[in-house]
Amino acid sequence: MRGSEAMAEAAIRAGCRLYFGYPITPQSELAEYMARELPKRGGVFLQVESEISAINMVLGAAVTGARAMTSSSGPGISLKQEGISYMAGCELPGVIVNVCRGGPGLGNIAPSEADYFQAVKGGGHGDYHNIVLAPSSVQEAAELCYEAFDLAERYRNPVMILCSAVIAQMMEPVEFMPPREQEKEEKPWALTGAKGREPRIIKSLRLEPEELEEHNRELQRKYETIKAREVRFESRHLEDARLVVVAFGTSARIAASAVEEAREQGYKVGLFRPITLFPFPKKALRDLAERVNKFLVFELSAGQMVEDVELSVAGRVEVDFYGRMGGYVPSPEECLEEIIKRCKERT
Amino acid sequence: MYQDLIISGFGGQGVLVIGRLLSYAAMRENKYVTFLPSYGPIMRGGTAHCTVVISSRPIGSPIIQKPLSAILMNVPSVLKFEGKVKHGGLVLYNSDLVDRTMSKRGNMEKVFVPATTIAQKVGSDRVANMVLAGAFIERTKVVSFDSASASILEAVGERHRDFVHLDEEALRRGVEFVRSGMSAGLKKD
Numbered sequence: 064m065r066g067s068e069a070m071a072e073a074a075i076r077a078g079c080r081l082y083f084g085y086p087i088t089p090q091s092e093l094a095e096y097m098a099r100e101l102p103k104r105g106g107v108f109l110q111v112e113s114e115i116s117a118i119n120m121v122l123g124a125a126v127t128g129a130r131a132m133t134s135s136s137g138p139g140i141s142l143k144q145e146g147i148s149y150m151a152g153c154e155l156p157g158v159i160v161n162v163c164r165g166g167p168g169l170g171n172i173a174p175s176e177a178d179y180f181q182a183v184k185g186g187g188h189g190d191y192h193n194i195v196l197a198p199s200s201v202q203e204a205a206e207l208c209y210e211a212f213d214l215a216e217r218y219r220n221p222v223m224i225l226c227s228a229v230i231a232q233m234m235e236p237v238e239f240m241p242p243r244e245q246e247k248e249e250k251p252w253a254l255t256g257a258k259g260r261e262p263r264i265i266k267s268l269r270l271e272p273e274e275l276e277e278h279n280r281e282l283q284r285k286y287e288t289i290k291a292r293e294v295r296f297e298s299r300h301l302e303d304a305r306l307v308v309v310a311f312g313t314s315a316r317i318a319a320s321a322v323e324e325a326r327e328q329g330y331k332v333g334l335f336r337p338i339t340l341f342p343f344p345k346k347a348l349r350d351l352a353e354r355v356n357k358f359l360v361f362e363l364s365a366g367q368m369v370e371d372v373e374l375s376v377a378g379r380v381e382v383d384f385y386g387r388m389g390g391y392v393p394s395p396e397e398c399l400e401e402i403i404k405r406c407k408e409r410t
Numbered sequence: 411m412y413q414d415l416i417i418s419g420f421g422g423q424g425v426l427v428i429g430r431l432l433s434y435a436a437m438r439e440n441k442y443v444t445f446l447p448s449y450g451p452i453m454r455g456g457t458a459h460c461t462v463v464i465s466s467r468p469i470g471s472p473i474i475q476k477p478l479s480a481i482l483m484n485v486p487s488v489l490k491f492e493g494k495v496k497h498g499g500l501v502l503y504n505s506d507l508v509d510r511t512m513s514k515r516g517n518m519e520k521v522f523v524p525a526t527t528i529a530q531k532v533g534s535d536r537v538a539n540m541v542l543a544g545a546f547i548e549r550t551k552v553v554s555f556d557s558a559s560a561s562i563l564e565a566v567g568e569r570h571r572d573f574v575h576l577d578e579e580a581l582r583r584g585v586e587f588v589r590s591g592m593s594a595g596l597k598k599d
Contacts, residue, residue, distance in 0.1 A: 088449065088450050089449055089450065172449070172450045228449070229446065229472060229473065232446060232447060232449050233444055233445065233446045233472050234430070234433055234443075234444070234445035234446075234447075235443065235444050235445070235472075236437050236442075236443065313473075316470055316471050316472060316473075317470070317471040317473060319470040319471070320470030320471040321470075321471075323470060392473050394471070394473060394474065394475035394476065395470060395471045395473075396475065396476065397475075
C-alpha cells in the first residue's frame with residue numbers, strides 16, 4: 064500500500080472520522096483515500112476552499128472532542144500555521160500530516176525534508192511545540208499516524224507527521240492495527256453543550272500578561288512532560304561505532320543502506336534515527352557523544368536537524384553535515400562515499 | 411535474495427503496472443518489497459518510471475540510482491536509464507519501439523523482446539507490458555510465475571478486469587519468449 068493511503072487508513076482505524084483538506088502534490092492520495100473511505104465508514108470528508116479553512120475546521124472539530132485530521136505539503140502547511148498556533152494555544156488535539164516537497168516557495172514536488180524547522184521549531188507564532196513524528200517506512204507511517212491521535216489527545220496538543228514524498232508515494236506491505244471503537248466517553252474539556260453543567264471555555268486570547276504567562280508556564284510544563292515521556296528513536300550498530308550517522312525519515316532509509324555497506328567494508332559506523340523530532344532524543348545523543356568520535360548528520364535539506372544534534376552533543380565531539388536540497392534524493396552510494404571520507408579522516 | 415530495477419516508458423504503456431505486479435507478487439511470497447512510482451503531472455504519452463526493490467531481508471533505501479536491472483519500453487527511457495544500470499546488470503527492451511542500435515551499453519546482458527508484436531498476437535498491444543514482466547521474471551526468477559499471475563488483478567485494478575485473461579496470456583508468452591531464446595542462445599549481446 065502507498066504511504067499516504069496507509070496513513071489515511073490508520074487514521075480511520077484510530078477513530079478519525081473527520082478529514083478536511085485541500086489537494087496538493089505529493090499527498091493528494093491521502094485526501095483521495097479519505098474521500099473514498101470516510102463516507103462509507105460513518106465519517107465526513109470535506110475538500111474545502113483553502114488550507115486555512117481546513118486547519119480551522121480541524122480546530123473546530125477538536126473543540127467538540129472529535130478526532131480530526133488534515134494533511135498537506137509544504138506550501139499548504141505554511142498556510143495552516145496560524146491555525147496550528149491557535150490549536151496549541153487552545154490546547155486542542157489534532158493530527159496534521161506534512162508530506163514535505165522541495166522548497167522554498169512553490170519549489171517542486173520532489174521529496175524533501177526541509178520543513179524540519181517549521182515543524183519542530185514552531186512554524187506559527189508564540190511559544191509552542193508540535194509533537195513531531197518522522198516515519199521512515201510505510202509500516203511506520205501507519206503506526207505513527209494511528210498513535211498520533213492518542214498522543215494528541217493525551218497532551219491536548221497538535222501532532223504533526225513529517226515525511227518526505229518518498230514515504231507518501233512509496234508502496235510497501237503494511238500490517239494494520241485493529242480498528243478502534245469511537246470513544247463514547249466525553250472529554251472533560253470538550254464543548255458539548257453546557258446544559259446541566261458548568262460551561263467550559265476554550266480560548267487562546269488572554270489579555271492579561273499574568274494570565275497568559277501562567278498559561279504559557281503550563282504549556283511549558285506540558286512540553287517538559289512530553290520530553291520526559293515520549294522520546295523515541297532507533298539505532299543500529301552503536302556498540303562499536305566510531306562514526307554515527309544521524310538521520311530521520313527518508314534520509315535514514317538511504318543512510319541505513321549506506322551504513323550496512325560501510326560495515327561490510329569494515330568501517331565502524333552506526334546509525335541513529337530520531338523517530339520523534341519533538342521531543343528530540345537529546346539525552347541519548349549526549350550519552351552517545353561520550354563514546355563516539357564523530358557524528359555525521361545526513362538530511363534532505365541544507366542542514367536543519369543538525370542544529371539539534373549540535374545542541375544535544377554540546378561540543379563534546381565533532382558534528383559534521385551532509386545534505387542535498389531542492390528535492391534531490393541522493394543514492395546510498397553517495398551517502399556511503401561521505402561516510403567513508405569521514406572514516407578515513409579519523410585514521 | 412536481492413533484486414532492484416527501474417521500469418520506464420511512456421505514460422500509458424503500463425510501466426507502473428509492471429512495478430505493482432512485481433510488488434504484489436513479492437508480497438505473496440512474503441518477501442520485503444518497496445515500489446516507488448514517479449508521480450505528479452504525468453500524462454499519457456509523457457514519460458513515467460518506477461523503482462522496485464525486492465529482498466528476502468528488510469530493505470534500506472527504496473531509491474536506486476544504479477539499478478541491477480531495468481525494463482525500458484521506449485527510446486527516451488533508454489537514453490535516460492541504460493547508462494545507469496550496474497556493470498553485469500540486465501536490461502530488457504521493448505524491441506518494437508527501441509531499435510537495437512539505440513543501445514550503447516556494453517558490460518551487461520541485453521534482452522530484446524518484441525513485446526508489442528507478441529502482445530498483438532495475444533489480442534491487444536496494451537498488454538505489451540505483461541510480456542516484458544513475464545520475460546523479466548523468467549530471466550531473474552525474482553518471483554514465480556504463479557505469484558505474478560495471481561497478482562494481475564491487484565496490479566491492474568478493477569476497471570481493467572476485462573483484460574486480465576489477456577494480461578495472463580501475455581505474461582505467459584513473455585516467459586516462453588525468454589525460455590525459447592535462452593535455449594537457442596540468442597539473447598546474449
